[in-house]
Amino acid sequence: MVSRATDWEYLQPLLIEAIGDTLYMVLVAIAVAAVFGTAMGIGLYVTRRGGLFASRPAYTVLNVLVNLVRPIPFIIFITAIWPVTVWVVGKSIGTEAVIFPMSIMASFAFSRLVEQNLVALDPGVIEAARSMGASRLRIIRTVILPETRGPLVLAFTFLFIGVTDMSAMAGMIGGGGLGDFAIRHGYQRFNWEVTFVAVAIIVVIVQLAQLLGNSLARRFLRR
Amino acid sequence: MSHSSAPMVSFREVSKIFETSSGPVTAVDAVTLDVAAGEVFGVIGYSGAGKSTLVRLVNALEPATSGTVLVDGQEITGLPEARLREVRAGIGMIFQQFNLLSSRTVAGNVAYPLEVAGWPRARRAERVAELLEFVGLTDKARQYPSQLSGGQKQRVGIARALATNPKILLADESTSALDPETTQDVLNLLRRVNTELGVTIVVITHEMDVVKYACDRVAVMERGRVVEHGDVYAVFANPQHPATRRFVATALRDRPSPAALERLRRRHSGRIVTVGVREDGGSSNELTRALREHPVEGSVIYGGITEIAERPYGSLTLELSGSEAEIEAFIADLARTSSVLDLGTAEDPKEDPDAVGPRASGVGHGPVSGEGSVDGGTPADPEARARAGGGQEALLLGKGGFGAAIAAIFGRRSKW
Numbered sequence: 074m075v076s077r078a079t080d081w082e083y084l085q086p087l088l089i090e091a092i093g094d095t096l097y098m099v100l101v102a103i104a105v106a107a108v109f110g111t112a113m114g115i116g117l118y119v120t121r122r123g124g125l126f127a128s129r130p131a132y133t134v135l136n137v138l139v140n141l142v143r144p145i146p147f148i149i150f151i152t153a154i155w156p157v158t159v160w161v162v163g164k165s166i167g168t169e170a171v172i173f174p175m176s177i178m179a180s181f182a183f184s185r186l187v188e189q190n191l192v193a194l195d196p197g198v199i200e201a202a203r204s205m206g207a208s209r210l211r212i213i214r215t216v217i218l219p220e221t222r223g224p225l226v227l228a229f230t231f232l233f234i235g236v237t238d239m240s241a242m243a244g245m246i247g248g249g250g251l252g253d254f255a256i257r258h259g260y261q262r263f264n265w266e267v268t269f270v271a272v273a274i275i276v277v278i279v280q281l282a283q284l285l286g287n288s289l290a291r292r293f294l295r296r
Numbered sequence: 297m298s299h300s301s302a303p304m305v306s307f308r309e310v311s312k313i314f315e316t317s318s319g320p321v322t323a324v325d326a327v328t329l330d331v332a333a334g335e336v337f338g339v340i341g342y343s344g345a346g347k348s349t350l351v352r353l354v355n356a357l358e359p360a361t362s363g364t365v366l367v368d369g370q371e372i373t374g375l376p377e378a379r380l381r382e383v384r385a386g387i388g389m390i391f392q393q394f395n396l397l398s399s400r401t402v403a404g405n406v407a408y409p410l411e412v413a414g415w416p417r418a419r420r421a422e423r424v425a426e427l428l429e430f431v432g433l434t435d436k437a438r439q440y441p442s443q444l445s446g447g448q449k450q451r452v453g454i455a456r457a458l459a460t461n462p463k464i465l466l467a468d469e470s471t472s473a474l475d476p477e478t479t480q481d482v483l484n485l486l487r488r489v490n491t492e493l494g495v496t497i498v499v500i501t502h503e504m505d506v507v508k509y510a511c512d513r514v515a516v517m518e519r520g521r522v523v524e525h526g527d528v529y530a531v532f533a534n535p536q537h538p539a540t541r542r543f544v545a546t547a548l549r550d551r552p553s554p555a556a557l558e559r560l561r562r563r564h565s566g567r568i569v570t571v572g573v574r575e576d577g578g579s580s581n582e583l584t585r586a587l588r589e590h591p592v593e594g595s596v597i598y599g600g601i602t603e604i605a606e607r608p609y610g611s612l613t614l615e616l617s618g619s620e621a622e623i624e625a626f627i628a629d630l631a632r633t634s635s636v637l638d639l640g641t642a643e644d645p646k647e648d649p650d651a652v653g654p655r656a657s658g659v660g661h662g663p664v665s666g667e668g669s670v671d672g673g674t675p676a677d678p679e680a681r682a683r684a685g686g687g688q689e690a691l692l693l694g695k696g697g698f699g700a701a702i703a704a705i706f707g708r709r710s711k712w
Contacts, residue, residue: 201395204355204466205409205456206385215408219399293399 091254106179114187125209171248186228223294230286303330304496310363323349325520338511346520388457392469394449396441403437427455447478504547550600561642564615572635590626592618
């Protein structure tokens with residue numbers, strides 16, 4: 074099967090398009106998650122017992138919501154929220170139709186990561202800021218977020234990799250991307266070489282992201 | 297230190313109850329207390345005594361459950377959050393773990409409360425420079441807290457707490473994470489804050505040395521209650537409550553622990569007594585006089601004398617040798633001016649009811665092996681009978697009425 078030479082002249086533009094699609098999907102999804110996931114994570118953190126805005130009902134609602142969404146396998150999640158996708162994006166197939174469920178799943182996943190990292194913050198610094206008369210919103214902005222910047226960057230890097238993984242399933246609803254490329258032009262045509270190239274590119278992208286994340290986090294961590 | 301008439305902080309029947317899963321916990325129990333303007337007020341207690349909660353009632357980091365808290369004449373109980381923030385901005389606070397922002401430089405940390413208070417950038421920079429100079433950290437302005445030593449971190453904490461010119465500084469175990477030498481530096485700085493800037497300071501600590509060195513007045517807390525309070529010397533030179541006596545004993549370690557006493561008895565078979573050394577009466581020349589006047593020989597075998605609020609305080613433990621009657625007369629004579637605790641002999645031991653420390657091994661400074669022996673001359677007073685029936689019972693950690701026991705022996709109030 075592999076005896077036939079791979080037609081890279083034909084595949085190359087497709088590969089480049091696939092890389093573009095993957096980056097497009099992943100970057101939009103993590104950008105959305107950076108905003109909504111961080112907000113939800115802060116929400117979880119400040120509403121828990123002893124938090125700045127401690128509220129049992131608010132925490133319970135957020136917590137249950139996150140726990141409901143997170144365990145759903147992404148491929149099932151895509152189909153489960155399909156009607157919502159159609160309503161929001163206006164179409165049910167294509168790259169944008171994948172970005173929507175990806176963004177939601179990424180936000181929920183990131184909210185947990187944010188919460189976990191905020192919980193690790195020494196409550197003493199929050200108390201110190203309160204003792205200086207800082208308002209609770211100011212404390213979130215000027216103490217909680219800056220003090221956890223390092224771990225949050227690492228969590229965000231982790232998210233990037235998880236979202237890249239999600240993007241591989243985009244092909245199911247015509248979303249394209251490297252995963253789709255590897256399956257259609259590699260796996261389904263028994264072309265190991267194509268699969269290998271696609272995988273290698275994903276590995277390189279992930280490595281670069283991790284490298285960037287690590288160096289940023291190192292700069293922020295002042296311990 | 298000028299003490300104006302109106303108290304800077306005033307607690308009136310203040311209680312704080314925490315609702316926990318295992319039922320309500322009373323952290324502060326009906327405390328009534330005044331902190332005068334311009335003084336350094338110590339609150340001492342073991343962990344869990346409620347002192348940290350008490351200090352947090354002052355800046356309403358914890359709201360009181362009942363009672364009233366007045367800060368600089370203003371009642372703060374029941375104020376809305378926005379008003380409380382203004383109150384807090386006028387009260388500095390420093391912490392055991394410093395609680396500096398690790399993402400900000402030293403200058404950035406000191407500037408934080410100024411940002412909160414809405415100072416313009418130029419004035420902030422000026423004020424930060426001024427504060428860093430005051431605490432002696434001008435050269436560290438651009439460093440991050442992780443690059444500083446514990447003492448330097450606490451000095452940053454103090455500079456930050458003083459940034460907005462507060463009238464009150466709350467120091468919550470501010471030296472407990474520091475070594476003894478650094479502790480001195482920080483306490484000296486706090487004294488300067490008090491004397492040079494006129495800031496009223498409330499010091500929370502479990503270390504007697506901190507109170508001894510830095511405070512004008514002190515309150516002793518146990519299980520949420522203030523069990524004793526007043527002038528530092530008055531409280532510690534004449535402690536009424538067992539908790540206070542434990543602090544005095546642990547800080548000075550002038551009196552042998554049960555284990556140390558046992559070792560002393562092995563080496564010294566004679567009569568052992570502990571004589572108090574205090575400012576009013578019972579000073580060591582009384583002891584010298586009694587030894588000179590009685591045909592009794594005394595050698596110092598243990599003891600310690602220190603200063604509390606810059607006045608002498610401590611005790612010496614002696615082995616007395618002489619006839620039984622002469623020793624009794626000597627003790628009775630000395631007991632007229634000093635507090636004397638009879639520890640008996642190796643054969644007929646009597647226990648120190650306020651003994652603190654391990655029963656297994658020695659404690660603290662260990663025995664003073666000085667030869668304080670002086671020959672007596674005057675015959676014994678035959679009718680003086682220091683019936684040292686005091687603490688036959690092994691009363692650990694001051695559970696019993698030591699004062700009452702001494703009063704029973706010597707017919708007057710104990711001066712411990």
